[in-house]
Amino acid sequence: MATAPELDLTDREILRLIQRDATLSLAAIAAEVGLTPTPCWKRIRRMEKEGVIAGRVTLLDPARVGLPLSVFVALEIGDHSAGWIETFAQAVAAMPEVLECWRMGGDVDYLLRVAVEDMPAYDAFYRRLTAAVPGLRNVTSRFAMERVKGTTALPI
Amino acid sequence: MATAPELDLTDREILRLIQRDATLSLAAIAAEVGLTPTPCWKRIRRMEKEGVIAGRVTLLDPARVGLPLSVFVALEIGDHSAGWIETFAQAVAAMPEVLECWRMGGDVDYLLRVAVEDMPAYDAFYRRLTAAVPGLRNVTSRFAMERVKGTTALPI
């Protein structure tokens, strides 16, 4: 078990910068936070090892790659056993259209966000989902009209 | 208006790789797709210019930076005028806790995903939201227990 990471103000300032733009050079980061590149590099590497930094990814425009339709799917389930949940998690992991899957408290058991090409593609996904996951008590699909805001940058 | 980008199989293969890992060198990408670094670099730069590539970001672990609570907020509004919607979009843009905001079709008008420290922090956010956005007909908060899956990689 790793000890809880202590993040000082400089660590947080670095995170704030690289969260928004992973292409910033160490020299640019260093200039922003008032250090030289080497200590910045050491801090970043430390935060990667500690798991504070989960990764660096390239974000695409969904519409430009042929996936303009986003759907939120609320699931209510019948069987709440550990075995069922494990099976469900594996099914979801194997479906690349599912970008996010959250286990929820309250009336909804699971909430999915799905990216597909169009309505027929969503229908095909829906059929695969309900076939792969038996015992769904209720499935509610809500279709997104517009992404008003979308960021991966956490408020730190 | 830019012409619709044509993405060939190599473009898509490059996108598939860098979507998962933005730290891959051009040499590594080139080896994967069976080219040399220069044409890969030209393709990536072209897709950046075209807007297919939206950016490169660093992802953090929310719990490790003190934001372990994710809340989905469904909003029903009274006023559907263009002016209201513009005001709402600006309010949401100014609230860093709101990571995503979608305008929806159907029963729910807007769906937000919010990251906060704990329940008191969510309550404070809730008050700020309902104060900043007058005329909300209904606000439903659903609390996430567990992120079963979360990826930024689109199924291309």
Add this chain to the structure above:
DNA sequence: AGTGAAAGAATCACTTA
């Protein structure tokens, strides 16, 4: 799409406060 060169960046051993 590839080659080869030049410029720029990351990485690290070592030094200093």
Add this chain to the structure above:
DNA sequence: TAAGTGATTCTTTCACT
């Protein structure tokens, strides 16, 4: 324990083929 220096290596970038 944290930051800086300078050298090395790797990577990106680009003119030319």
